[in-house]
Amino acid sequence: MTQVRADESAPIRVLIVDDDALVRAGLTLMLKGAPDLHIVGAVADGGEVEGAVAEHRPDVVLMDLRMNGLDGIEATRRLRAGAGARTPEVVVLTTFDADELVFRALRAGASGFLLKDTPPEGIVDAVRKVGAGEPILSPSVTRKLIAHLVPEEESRRRTDARQVLARLSEREREVALAVGQGKPNAVIAGELHMSVGTVKGYISRILTKAGLDNRVQLALVVHDAEPG
Template sequence: MTIRLLIIDDDPLVRAGLSFMLGGAEDIEIVGEGSDGAEVPELVAAHAPDVVLMDIRMPRVDGLTATERLRARPDAPDVVVLTTFHADEQVLRALRAGAAGFVLKDTAPADIVASVRRVAAGDPVLSPAVTRQLMTHVADTAEHPRRAAAGVRLAELAQREREVAVAVGQGRSNAEIASALYMSVPTVKTHVSRILAKLGLNNRVQIALLVHDAGLLDDESA
């Protein structure tokens, strides 16, 4: 399958470098480029990308706002945000808006290509280590007025779904969850799909953030 990729960045040199690098992959087609988040709706409608590689800081409409607007639309393409920060409240906002993950601008070219492929395949571009780093960042920078609201939302889950959600929040892979909870990998995938549908979430990262907001990662009885 050829992955249709749209690149949004206000720096023409960055766009050129990303286009050259990613366009060299046999399974990736650069279908369009843009310099501002304001251009995203028109470019997505014109080119129907599978993945949008989105810069955060742009002059008119920033990448966070553009991501929120895009992911609120039905059948929206996946978004990977570009950032210069390892853990940043802006990145968290992008993930909560439905971005599939983020890549650093100094990431090795092969890893950026791999990230685009992973997102196109339905996997978030966040390793368990990065997920835990983001959780720690949230805990260190703010109290959680969202805790009660997150708890109410998670109360919609059945007990087994709740256990899977907590395991996702712990950064475990499907195989690790299957081993820990004594179920098959396909069953884990089914539970994850049901959790996403019930809670109106886009991806596993959002499950992890919600579980963290609810305070369940420190609750051994969860």
């Protein structure tokens, strides 16, 4: 399960992971310009991520997918395998918006992805959203990624996803479906006549019941469960 920020008014702590020194420097310079973001470190290999997370306790990790050492997928998976109260959100960085590696990273527990050519303001906004617990993956992109599944795997995932949703209460399913539609907490709260805090509580319970790490994985489950 992803971490809960103890103080939401504090700057969002960011760790950068990329094997290209120029990319690391560029991202650091870009994000340092935002007063509500704080760069706590930058490493060049996925194998360094666990140690850097333990040392710097970031809220968000910007993770390159393709690295000469340990890749971003395996680094994300290892973070989730050792998940605790301080597991950060992971945003993968890629050059392709429908790459199979992106899909695998989302399945491994990433909270979304960014193209490396995203404008600076877009990257800053994405880090803010993820740091606040919101996904940065639209339903259309989710469907695009799911379309890359082979039919047999898609059928199996659909069965598994429907079983997950069947274990939820009616109200929990309403919240889950709203998450699957890409709606932020404030919109869900308004439509379902709840407080934002109540919505967050429902999402936390749903993730626990479903054995999921974050709301992007929940959105994938919702889309998996839809008729083909």
